[in-house]
Amino acid sequence: MKTKIERLDSIAEEITDYLSPLTIKEVRQSMKGKLFLSSFLLGIVACLIPSIYFASTNNQVQGKDAFFIFSVILFSGVGVVFPFMAFASLHEDRLNSTYELMGITKLNSHQLVWGKWQSSMVQVSLFISSVMPFLTYSYFMKGISFISILAIVIIAFVFAQAANLFGILAGSLSHLKKNRMILYLLFVFVGVGFLCVAGGIGLAHEASRGSINQFLDHFWKLKEIFWITLFIVSMTIAFEWFLFELAAGQLAPVTSNRSSRCRYALTLVYILFIAFAWVMLDYLTARALGRSYGYSSSLWLARSFSAMFAFVFVFVFTLSLFILGETDELSPLQHKKYLNSSGFLSRIWKTLYMSGRSSGYLFLLSMLVLFQFLFLITDLNIFDQWAKRESILFYFFNAVFFISFIYLINNLSIVKKLTAPFRRIATIVILVLFVAGPLMFFWFDNPTGKSFNVFNPICFTEYGRDKKLRHYYSLVNAIAAVLLCIRCIFHIIRAKREIQTIRKFDAGERGASQ
Amino acid sequence: MGDLIVVDNLTRMFGSFTAIKDVSFSFDSGSIFGFIGPNGAGKTTTMRILSTLDIATTGDAFINGYSVIDEPDKVRSMIGFMPDYYGAPKNMTIKDYLDFFARAYLLKGEKRRKSVEYVIDFMDMKKIQDKHVVTLSKGMKQRLCLGRALIHDPKILILDEPAAGLDPRARIELRELLKILAERGKAILISSHILTELSELCDSCAIIEQGKILSHGNVNEIQESLQLNNKSLPVISLSLLEPNEDILIHLNEIPFVEQVEEITKGKKFKLKVNGNKNQIPQILKNLIDSGYLVMEFKLEGQNLEDLFLNITKGEVQ
Numbered sequence: 001m002k003t004k005i006e007r008l009d010s011i012a013e014e015i016t017d018y019l020s021p022l023t024i025k026e027v028r029q030s031m032k033g034k035l036f037l038s039s040f041l042l043g044i045v046a047c048l049i050p051s052i053y054f055a056s057t058n059n060q061v062q063g064k065d066a067f068f069i070f071s072v073i074l075f076s077g078v079g080v081v082f083p084f085m086a087f088a089s090l091h092e093d094r095l096n097s098t099y100e101l102m103g104i105t106k107l108n109s110h111q112l113v114w115g116k117w118q119s120s121m122v123q124v125s126l127f128i129s130s131v132m133p134f135l136t137y138s139y140f141m142k143g144i145s146f147i148s149i150l151a152i153v154i155i156a157f158v159f160a161q162a163a164n165l166f167g168i169l170a171g172s173l174s175h176l177k178k179n180r181m182i183l184y185l186l187f188v189f190v191g192v193g194f195l196c197v198a199g200g201i202g203l204a205h206e207a208s209r210g211s212i213n214q215f216l217d218h219f220w221k222l223k224e225i226f227w228i229t230l231f232i233v234s235m236t237i238a239f240e241w242f243l244f245e246l247a248a249g250q251l252a253p254v255t256s257n258r259s260s261r262c263r264y265a266l267t268l269v270y271i272l273f274i275a276f277a278w279v280m281l282d283y284l285t286a287r288a289l290g291r292s293y294g295y296s297s298s299l300w301l302a303r304s305f306s307a308m309f310a311f312v313f314v315f316v317f318t319l320s321l322f323i324l325g326e327t328d329e330l331s332p333l334q335h336k337k338y339l340n341s342s343g344f345l346s347r348i349w350k351t352l353y354m355s356g357r358s359s360g361y362l363f364l365l366s367m368l369v370l371f372q373f374l375f376l377i378t379d380l381n382i383f384d385q386w387a388k389r390e391s392i393l394f395y396f397f398n399a400v401f402f403i404s405f406i407y408l409i410n411n412l413s414i415v416k417k418l419t420a421p422f423r424r425i426a427t428i429v430i431l432v433l434f435v436a437g438p439l440m441f442f443w444f445d446n447p448t449g450k451s452f453n454v455f456n457p458i459c460f461t462e463y464g465r466d467k468k469l470r471h472y473y474s475l476v477n478a479i480a481a482v483l484l485c486i487r488c489i490f491h492i493i494r495a496k497r498e499i500q501t502i503r504k505f506d507a508g509e510r511g512a513s514q
Numbered sequence: 515m516g517d518l519i520v521v522d523n524l525t526r527m528f529g530s531f532t533a534i535k536d537v538s539f540s541f542d543s544g545s546i547f548g549f550i551g552p553n554g555a556g557k558t559t560t561m562r563i564l565s566t567l568d569i570a571t572t573g574d575a576f577i578n579g580y581s582v583i584d585e586p587d588k589v590r591s592m593i594g595f596m597p598d599y600y601g602a603p604k605n606m607t608i609k610d611y612l613d614f615f616a617r618a619y620l621l622k623g624e625k626r627r628k629s630v631e632y633v634i635d636f637m638d639m640k641k642i643q644d645k646h647v648v649t650l651s652k653g654m655k656q657r658l659c660l661g662r663a664l665i666h667d668p669k670i671l672i673l674d675e676p677a678a679g680l681d682p683r684a685r686i687e688l689r690e691l692l693k694i695l696a697e698r699g700k701a702i703l704i705s706s707h708i709l710t711e712l713s714e715l716c717d718s719c720a721i722i723e724q725g726k727i728l729s730h731g732n733v734n735e736i737q738e739s740l741q742l743n744n745k746s747l748p749v750i751s752l753s754l755l756e757p758n759e760d761i762l763i764h765l766n767e768i769p770f771v772e773q774v775e776e777i778t779k780g781k782k783f784k785l786k787v788n789g790n791k792n793q794i795p796q797i798l799k800n801l802i803d804s805g806y807l808v809m810e811f812k813l814e815g816q817n818l819e820d821l822f823l824n825i826t827k828g829e830v831q
């Protein structure tokens with residue numbers, strides 16, 4: 001006879017059969033290591049210290065100040081502590097090769113990433129819920145609206161998702177060479193951590209001044225509310241999906257197809273972005289011409305639109321690092337499929353969606369060329385307006401140019417041979433100075449950004465004013481785009497020849513053995 | 515070609531360095547196949563390719579007819595791989611660890627519990643099942659690792675140096691376990707550079723050096739073929755119970771003894787014998803008839819270790 005508890009136990013066991021094995025493993029490990037408890041305590045301890053100060057000081061502390069302090073704690077945890085913990089835990093699992101052995105079980109790499117992500121999100125949720133009482137306490141101190149607190153918590157949760165994925169991505173890359181690893185880590189923990197904490201603090205500051213209420217009042221009245229919300233939500237999901245696929249691809253054994261899914265996610269992000277860019281350019285044209293075309297005319301919309309462009313830079317930078325790190329070894333399954341494919345279109349398709357460094361470059365660049373083209377044709381009528389705002393758009397042009405330059409020194413055989421001794425260094429220098437640098441500087445306000453112009457050889461103030469200069473740079477970019485297109489076509493033609501040779505060889509061998 | 519495991523001309527290059535070149539061998543279920551070679555010979559590389567953890571530059575391998583390159587998913591469920599490193603995740607007990615891998619192989623409910631219990635019993639880990647994996651000694655970790663490879667009851671076991679670092683008793687136990695597993699119909703591929711062990715354990719083996727298979731087949735066949743090729747004279751080591759000064763002269767008078775080397779004065783000797791194998795017992799008979807108290811009389815160069823040194827001699831850089 002089973003006792004009640006035993007029966008309950010076995011029912012619980014049955015239920016766990018339907019959960020992901022990874023989730024169970026992570027939860028068990030976290031419980032044994034008291035990680036959940038410490039995540040919870042971390043929030044309480046960090047918030048208690050300022051609370052004690054508020055209680056002891058003679059000055060009347062306002063609710064909005066308390067709120068600000070607690071938000072800083074919230075975002076620091078979410079942007080730095082937990083992504084780092086996710087990174088450290090995955091890194092350790094990879095070092096002790098647990099993940100390699102998991103890779104040859106029936107679990108797939110998506111489940112591995114999913115399990116890690118879930119468990120780190122559980123920790124984040126515990127942390128947030130331990131900060132929640134303090135935020136509520138600041139509400140009762142008066143001076144901060146409930147809606148602001150709610151908005152900040154939701155934003156923190158969304159930030160946490162992306163930041164943890166970055167942490168997991170960094171952990172999944174840990175088999176890379178040391179210098180590249182350091183680059184990634186810097187990117188993740190200085191770049192993403194900084195953005196997340198700084199962005200969070202900025203938002204909290206705005207919120208404590210009551211801006212969120214104003215913003216929302218305004219926002220609900222906008223005509224475009226549905227589309228903007230749709231864009232933000234779909235972009236967030238697509239980007240997270242992309243990060244997810246990147247990490248999963250890195251964790252999968254070499255024998256599986258490691259990169260098609262990353263490319264699918266990327267394509268989705270690109271398509272969304274192109275749609276967004278198109279709408280935005282249309283909108284700006286309308287504003288420039290003084291006509292509304294049914295758009296709401298509001299300054300904040302213009303500002304937030306251009307801020308969203310920064311997103312592309314985070315994106316392009318991550319992407320180029322990832323693409324550079326992709327291995328040259330094609331996944332054999334993919335390779336065979338590729339060899340069996342006939343027809344020009346299917347070959348283009350397969351070239352783009354296959355793993356390997358050169359096809360990665362081609363993918364990135366053909367997408368960038370598409371953008372280039374898009375902006376070149378829209379350049380015709382709205383550039384004047386655009387230029388006065390000294391927008392990030394100019395950086396974008398330069399980034400395309402320099403990334404294509406990286407591509408050329410790494411892939412065009414003549415240039416490759418000439419630049420062999422300093423190729424790696426050149427790649428990193430170009431990336432940092434001309435792509436990552438401008439990206440970072442964008443985050444300063446425009447007046448500050450101006451003083452960093454030395455990093456940008458194309459001085460954008462001049463760029464905006466001098467028509468000739470502008471056309472010159474448009475030309476340079478167009479040439480880069482055309483060069484890349486030609487390179488793509490060559491690649492595909494060469495692939496065709498390669499296939500023919502292999503087919504002949506195959507046929508010959510078969511003929512001989514018969 | 516009906517064998518369970520067929521390795522067909524595997525080549526793996528790391529850049530321009532060829533780690534293994536045209537490696538081919540095959541063996542069937544119920545047998546233990548030894549993979550022998552010095553450090554850096556390419557054993558681990560081959561085994562990783564068979565376990566679908568790595569890809570061959572050219573060539574292929576078939577496990578139960580499935581290619582490790584074309585159908586890695588089908589191969590994975592049939593093999594249990596024990597690597598030559600033993601990583602231990604933090605905050606996990608032996609039971610949790612095995613339970614996790616059982617779940618990872620999608621075993622559910624009663625079946626999962628049974629297989630975890632079975633492995634714990636089989637590997638004799640009942641007493642330590644609640645110990646944390648990180649706190650285990652090397653031998654215990656190895657045992658756990660073998661247990662993990664067994665958890666989904668695979669047809670094929672690929673064990674990379676499972677005996678390295680084990681004490682003599684644990685080695686014997688491991689040998690017994692492997693024999694039991696082979697009797698139950700599993701095909702076992704085991705690599706080692708501790709050769710004496712494999713000679714008793716394996717049905718057939720391959721000797722690999724610098725990425726190439728030097729010799730391959732039944733252990734006895736390899737031994738015989740080597741002895742045929744071995745042009746040097748057989749050597750016998752002889753030791754007496756008590757030192758005896760006269761024996762040196764006596765030994766030199768025995769007809770087939772070509773050369774005598776005195777190791778310890780009057781007690782230990784090495785004899786080079788001229789003639790065929792059948793004459794060797796005659797020497798022993800002669801000594802005993804003459805009243806010498808023989809403690810040890812042994813033909814040298816016959817175990818796998820010596821053969822191994824013979825074969826690979828001169829190729830080690």
Ligand SMILES: Nc1ncnc2c1ncn2[C@@H]1O[C@H](COP(=O)(O)OP(=O)(O)OP(=O)(O)O)[C@@H](O)[C@H]1O
Pocket residue numbers: 528531532533551552553554555556557558559560598707
């Ligand atoms: N990832 C790698 N990159 C470059 N070379 C490698 C890699 N893995 C293995 N090698 C090389 O391939 C050769 C074979 O290595 P392998 O690990 O297969 O040897 P092994 O027979 O297992 O040796 P040991 O007995 O020391 O375990 C070695 O020279 C090694 O340096």
Ligand SMILES: [Mg+2]
Pocket residue numbers: 557558559598674
């Ligand atoms: Mg090895």
